[in-house]
Amino acid sequence: MAGITYVMTHPGFRSIKVGYARADGSRIDQLVRRGWQPYRSLIVQSPQMARRIEQATLFDLRYRIYVPVHLTRAHMGRAGGWTETVSAELISPSEVWYLLCEQAGMEQLSPVVKPVWQPRGPLRGHRRQRGDTPRFVRAARIEAARTARAAQVGAPNQTKPKAKQTAAKKDTQ
Template sequence: MTSHIGVTYVLVHAEFESVKVGVTTYGSRRLRDLWRRQGWTSYKQLRLASKPLAETVEQGVLFQLRHRLALPAHLTHDLMPEGWTETVSACLIEADAVWNLVCLEAGALQLSPTVGAFKPVSHRPPKQYLRTKGDTPKYHPIARLLASEERRVTRSPAKRIRPNVD
């Protein structure tokens, strides 16, 4: 029976001086067999409610590594045919720092108001998730800003005033 619990993991390889972030399901043989045979050791693992959540965390960490920190993939396809794009040099970033990125991405994902609410088919949330009266404190600055924007958008078009051409 396949587990639905997702696992985002961080592995280290002493010989290659590499750190790898990846995803699997809980109870899978992937970590036990495949990576240990190739010399990888498990640094830490984070269990999430589903594999898609674990994949989202992994992709967020890879985005941070590649684009925010500008760290390239460390291994090549020849050295590691499967998962080489998920590696980074341990000389450039430690496994603990990669693990911190995993925790930050998972925390941001779990605190996101859209987790479990709907499938992200589009970037626009369904109407039932839009702001409604009473969902924020009345005098909160964000509530005031949102209310003023809503009034501005829903206001009927004003009369056009002709410029005074003299």
């Protein structure tokens, strides 16, 4: 069974979507009914390969080029897929297609070149956090954890203002 990796655009949202589907599935038709326009698609050997190509492309977009998620769950509705969107104002569909083709080439054409990341299942107890980390990309989870730790270290300590308030109360009494 073949798989499809695709790039779609939505002129109303000014957004680009990267996704994958089974060749016999109705995913692309479902998105077309919601206003998405197919830009280009690539037929690959299996849906699993299409997913690996999609996840590698999303990893490049999020953690190498630093393009954030563009739409929210409310925009996409029941169709889902909001985590695979990027703003058309930050990157063009042709650039996204180039990244997708680069990842597809590494995945299926060269027996020597291996991708930097290794697709694995989620760690036991790991939960995906609001779509900001591609699901099976270990390097993305590590980078997200480092970013979260750096944000926590830079956060101000909340216990100091309470101590100041206590000292101020003692001075007034």
